[in-house]
Amino acid sequence: MREAAFVKKHKERWQLFENVLSNQQQISPDKLSDLYIEITDDLSYAKTFYPKSNTVKYLNTVASTAHRKIYKTKKEGKNRLVSFFKTEFPLAFYAHRKQLLIAFLVFAFFTIVGAFSAAKDGDFVRLILGDSYVNMTLENIAKGDPMAVYKQEGETAMAVSITINNIKVAMYAFLLGMLFSVGTLYIMMRNGIMLGSFLYFFYDNDLLWESTRTIWIHGTIEISVIVIASCAGMVLGNGLLFPGTYTRLDSFKRSFKAGLKIMVSTIPFFIVAGFLEGFVTRHTEMPDWLALLIIAASLFSILYYYVYYPIKLTKQNLEYGES
Numbered sequence: 001m002r003e004a005a006f007v008k009k010h011k012e013r014w015q016l017f018e019n020v021l022s023n024q025q026q027i028s029p030d031k032l033s034d035l036y037i038e039i040t041d042d043l044s045y046a047k048t049f050y051p052k053s054n055t056v057k058y059l060n061t062v063a064s065t066a067h068r069k070i071y072k073t074k075k076e077g078k079n080r081l082v083s084f085f086k087t088e089f090p091l092a093f094y095a096h097r098k099q100l101l102i103a104f105l106v107f108a109f110f111t112i113v114g115a116f117s118a119a120k121d122g123d124f125v126r127l128i129l130g131d132s133y134v135n136m137t138l139e140n141i142a143k144g145d146p147m148a149v150y151k152q153e154g155e156t157a158m159a160v161s162i163t164i165n166n167i168k169v170a171m172y173a174f175l176l177g178m179l180f181s182v183g184t185l186y187i188m189m190r191n192g193i194m195l196g197s198f199l200y201f202f203y204d205n206d207l208l209w210e211s212t213r214t215i216w217i218h219g220t221i222e223i224s225v226i227v228i229a230s231c232a233g234m235v236l237g238n239g240l241l242f243p244g245t246y247t248r249l250d251s252f253k254r255s256f257k258a259g260l261k262i263m264v265s266t267i268p269f270f271i272v273a274g275f276l277e278g279f280v281t282r283h284t285e286m287p288d289w290l291a292l293l294i295i296a297a298s299l300f301s302i303l304y305y306y307v308y309y310p311i312k313l314t315k316q317n318l319e320y321g322e323s
Contacts, residue, residue, distance in 0.1 A: 003050045010042055014062065021065055033095060033314065036066050045245035089265045091317065092258065094310040096235055103230040106185065107192045107223075114196020118204075128197040137201075146207050147214045150282045159278025166222055166270050170229035174236065174263050181237025188230050195223065213291040214284055218277035220298035225266050225273065228306060232262035269302070 001009075017035050019025040027035075043059040050056060118124045126134050140148040153161070169191065176183020202211035239255020240248065280294065 001049070003053060003055060006046070006050070007055060013038060014042075014059070017062060017066065021062070036063075037095060039063050039066060041245045044250060048247065048250070084261075085265065085268075087313070089261055090305070090310040090313045092261055093265070093306065094314045096231060096258070096262070097307075097310070099234040099238070100228065100231040100306065103188065103227050103234060107188045107227050107230065110189045110192025111196040111199075114193035114198075115200040115203075116196070117193070118197045118200035125197050125201045128194055129201065134201070138205075141205060141207065145284070146202070146205075146210060147281075147284045150214070150277065150284075155278045155282070157278075159274045162218075162277045163270055163274030166225065166273060170225055170263065170266060170270070173226060173229040174232040174259055177233030177236035177259065178240065179237070180241055181234050184230050184233030184237060187226075187233070191223075191226055213288055213295075214281060216295045217281045217291055217298075218273050220295050221269050221273040221276070221302065224299075224302040224306075225269050228266055228302075229263060232259035235259045235262065265305075272298075 013035060016025065016027075017039055020027055020032060020035070039059065040063055043056070043063050046053065046056045046059055114128065118128075137146065137149065140146050145151075150158075169187070173184050173187040176187060199208070199211070202208055236252075236255050236259040239251045239258075243251035246254065276294070276298075
């Protein structure tokens with residue numbers, strides 16, 4: 001595309017963005033965030049095809065001004081790691097809310113498929129979970145301790161092995177996004193169907209409550225992290241499918257970096273989930289109120305950090321930038 005045609009095509013939104021930055025016009029935070037992403041996309045395109053032009057200088061000035069107004073905070077922490085989790089990642093993750101919602105809905109759909117399939121076919125659970133696991137659990141049920149599987153291994157060894165396994169599953173969900181998101185969809189399908197079959201198995205044995213108040217002590221974070229990793233995989237896949245004004249390679253690099261940040265954000269949750277499964281879940285004798293408190297706290301932590309906090313922080317920074 002010729003530079004003049006490029007400028008003509010996009011100058012209207014550039015003018016809108018300038019008006020917003022100079023407080024001459026007001027738009028919603030969502031629209032402003034979208035505009036900022038589009039401006040940086042245009043800047044990258046211009047740098048590639050018109051590297052020494054006035055268009056690049058203009059867009060660079062606009063993008064720099066926008067970055068200072070939107071993403072600056074009142075106090076910049078000295079600790080890079082703290083800054084990442086407290087500010088950098090939540091602000092960046094705000095743009096990926098739609099992928100997170102889609103990942104959740106897809107995973108929930110396959111979970112329902114798994115439960116429905118198990119209800120319709122008595123052999124489906126064995127096909128998905130394996131004969132050895134089903135037989136072992138049935139034996140534990142007969143012995144009066146259906147959750148005994150969580151007591152068979154030492155606490156530390158179990159916590160470490162579970163954490164490693166969870167990371168492995170999540171990394172598959174992320175990296176397989178390179179297959180244009182199809183690989184991520186497969187991981188969601190596989191784990192969703194497994195979860196649905198698992199839940200129905202205990203329901204069919206009149207142990208839904210017993211399994212729920214025990215398994216979800218660690219499962220709330222564990223399953224949530226798989227959904228979040230799937231969101232990262234979709235971000236990666238979208239970078240390949242929809243490069244926009246970038247070259248496909250540049251788009252892939254940007255989406256890989258964005259997805260990797262999402263994966264890094266899950267590390268503390270991996271550790272917590274592994275700790276809970278290794279050291280806490282095995283205590284099936286704990287009162288119901290304590291189990292429910294742990295489950296509720298886990299769910300609140302996930303929803304707060306990945307849903308509420310990015311929205312809150314983005315709005316705060318937009319308001320601060322306008323003041």
